[in-house]
Amino acid sequence: MAPQGGAAVQGQATTWLQDLRSALAQFVSTEERLGISAALVALALGIAVFLAPRLVSRATAEFRTRVLAHPRVPDAVTDAAWLFPATVVVRTLQLAVFVGATLSLLLLWGYTGLAADLTEVLAVAVPNAAKLGATVALFAGALVGTNVLEEKLDSYATASDNINAHQQGIVFRVLQLVVLLAVGMAALTVWQVRIGGLLVGAGFLGIVVGMAARQTLGSLIAGFVLMFSRPFELGDWVEIDDAEGIVTDITIINTRLSNADGETVVFPNDRVTNAKITNRTKRNRLRLRLDVGIDYEADIEHAESVAEEALSGLQFVEEVPKPQVMPTTFGDSSIGLQLRFWITNPSAPRRAQAKAEVLRNVKLAFDREGIKIPYPQRELLAREEADGFQLREDRRSRPVEKSVSED
Secondary structure: OOOHHHHHHHHHHHHHHHHHHHHOOOOOOOOHHHHHHHHHHHHHHHHHHHHHHHHHHHHHHHHHHHHHOOOOOHHHHHHHHHHHOOOHHHHHHHHEEEEEEHHHHHOOOOOHHHHHHHHOOOOOHHHHHHHHHHHHHHHHHHHHHHHHHHHHHHHHHOOOOOOOOOHHHHHHHOOOOHHHHHHHHHHHHHOOOOOHHHHHHHHHHHHHHHHHHHHEEEEHHHHHHHHHHHOOOOEEEEOOOOOOEEEEEEEOOOEEEEEOOOOOEEEEEHHHOOOOEOOOOOOOOEEEEEEEEEEEOHHHHHHHHHHHHOOOOOOOOOOOOOEEEEEEEEEOOOEEEEEEEEEEEEOOOHHHHHHHHHHHHHHHHHHHHHOOOOOOOOOOHHHHHHHHOOOOHHHOOOOOOOOOOOO
């Protein structure tokens, strides 16, 4: 395809060159050639120096006023106007004028061979320059198009609660990739590259890569699943399997948590989708439990009321819902009470602070009321038929009864 097109262009250029040579052949005298040469140089200078800049400047002003300033034109198009500076257009027109004038002068003064060589160079360079310009225009259009898509997506995300920041980022990256692939295929078409063979090769390459990177592809698909299922978002305090922390990043490959110790835990997305996920900030409040034991001789109802009073008025414990104190177990050395209370804006540091505050206040309240928190202890009882417990010394000092056999 490319050689045939180049031959056609060269043939048209040769025909035009012959016509121009025939038109200038009638001027045979030196005076006539000097006059025409001066006229050509003056005309080229007038067009290149005076006419071209004014025409381009006027066209640029009209384009900005009538097109870019229109309210329906997105801001991204206006911002990308710098990609097509007027100076480049002016210089291109000036170059074309000077090349045309030079070619005419060569033919006028009989340098036919040099003019033919210049024409051949132009026959190859001009189509390639046009293809290069079309390629640059395509990629500039892709840049403008992705900026427009980003603006539209931002507007939709701002006005809707159905898409979060993570989903917005993934959707934009996918749309950006689609636009770039489409522009790349169009650019290959401009340069007359056969896309069919590339697609077949890409298909085989995709199969090989898919077999070699099943884990990565699984994480990639799981990333899209997480994007739409939305079990958590950035900034949530979650527990995934045996690790907990704040969600700091969600990519299409993995999810990152930052735990209370300042460590970063990275989970592949395929593991996240198959794991047990506990989101502690979804409802913006969390109930905590703290167990305490009281002596068996203590009044349970009085201990409950003391503990409930100790849970009121604390900095980190919410008054609504009301904290609860519930008897739970008969322990080995104590009766178990469970303190249940709520915190808001839950996080690992806030949970630790709330538990520490509750523990201090309940301990002070129990000490003030004389409610004993017993140490672990055991009570050993001996069976009655075994004559209770006996110390080894006592057993040794006890006289041994001997049986006297009768004769």
